Amino acid sequence: MSEQFTIHGHTPATPSAKDWVKVLSKYREPNAMRSSFELAVTLGPFIALWAAAWWAMGISYWLTFALSLVNAAFLLRLFIIQHDCGHGSFYNNRTLSDWLGRILGVLTLTPYDVWRRTHSIHHSSHGNLERRGIGDVHTMTVAEYKALSGWSKLMYRLYRHPIILFGLGPGYLFLLQNRIPLGLMSSVRYWASAMGTNAAILTGLLLILYFGGLMPILLIFLPSTLLAATAGVWLFYVQHQFENTSWDGEEHWQLHDAALHGSSYYVLPKVLQWLSGNIGIHHVHHLYSRIPFYRLPEVVREHASLADHNRMTIRESFANARLHLWDEGSRRLLSFREARSL
Numbered sequence: 001m002s003e004q005f006t007i008h009g010h011t012p013a014t015p016s017a018k019d020w021v022k023v024l025s026k027y028r029e030p031n032a033m034r035s036s037f038e039l040a041v042t043l044g045p046f047i048a049l050w051a052a053a054w055w056a057m058g059i060s061y062w063l064t065f066a067l068s069l070v071n072a073a074f075l076l077r078l079f080i081i082q083h084d085c086g087h088g089s090f091y092n093n094r095t096l097s098d099w100l101g102r103i104l105g106v107l108t109l110t111p112y113d114v115w116r117r118t119h120s121i122h123h124s125s126h127g128n129l130e131r132r133g134i135g136d137v138h139t140m141t142v143a144e145y146k147a148l149s150g151w152s153k154l155m156y157r158l159y160r161h162p163i164i165l166f167g168l169g170p171g172y173l174f175l176l177q178n179r180i181p182l183g184l185m186s187s188v189r190y191w192a193s194a195m196g197t198n199a200a201i202l203t204g205l206l207l208i209l210y211f212g213g214l215m216p217i218l219l220i221f222l223p224s225t226l227l228a229a230t231a232g233v234w235l236f237y238v239q240h241q242f243e244n245t246s247w248d249g250e251e252h253w254q255l256h257d258a259a260l261h262g263s264s265y266y267v268l269p270k271v272l273q274w275l276s277g278n279i280g281i282h283h284v285h286h287l288y289s290r291i292p293f294y295r296l297p298e299v300v301r302e303h304a305s306l307a308d309h310n311r312m313t314i315r316e317s318f319a320n321a322r323l324h325l326w327d328e329g330s331r332r333l334l335s336f337r338e339a340r341s342l
Helices: 018-027 032-056 061-087 096-107 111-127 142-146 150-160 162-179 188-212 215-240 255-261 270-275 282-287 295-302 304-308 314-322 336-340
Strands: 004-008 011-013 325-327 330-334
Touching: 004 255, 011 111, 011 282, 018 282, 018 295, 032 061, 032 215, 032 295, 061 111, 061 270, 061 304, 096 188, 111 282, 142 325, 142 336, 150 162, 162 188, 162 215, 162 314, 188 215, 188 295, 255 314, 282 295, 295 304, 304 325, 325 336, 330 336
Parallel strands: none
Antiparallel strands: 004 011, 325 330
């Protein structure tokens, strides 16, 4: 059943996206002790698994590799903490949040200030067909695709192919693309963020190389980074790329409606939900990005209609990898095959 709000003390109404913003504001305050605890139980195991994997090189390279894959989960969770720092939802102290985000950005290979700006653009423009291009997965409409040349159609199909999006793409994004502030190239501030992060990453890699040689980089650093990157890209993809998502032209686009209807609730097993920092509760996060990630489950527990909105299981999410084009007529994301039949 959908929840109802009482308007002016007596009139029941189905809550709009804007109504939800008012309700969700009460969940926005982070708890410094809880945030510090979440940081400790994520960064601590990450460091411990790095050390264990390094030690395991003396026993078995396969054991080292296996430990690095496990550590990818904690690296992903560190990215979620960095993400909350960017939204100002991890600590109330903005300076503390930003410097923690910058430090974590070295571990996640993500220049914090660059990412924070592009992610802010994503939040402020997602679902707007006139403002695509920064911080999103490039998505074309059926009409735009049909107007392309044969070569351009091939390039778009390659870009949207799972092997590119989830195989080669994550490594390219975190290892190469993040090294320069794409989309913000004219700003000294964002160049400083990118180059400062690059210098810190290079220093760390040189220290690893000096003390351990090449194998820790090949068996620990790269596997954990690439697996975490792939998981992160997949999560970002399914949070917005699903059949009944929402896209509109500027004239009809509305920020809160796009947040609620254009974001999914990715229902994961408890362990995966914890390791991914509850980011699957993405419709709530987009409606009110200042809510700390550890309070998102509280929201869906207390509001049944949000718990039922845009729900997606892991099995259902796999089908979304074949959806690539937005049809403005039926307001659905379609596969290339479905688009041809229109």
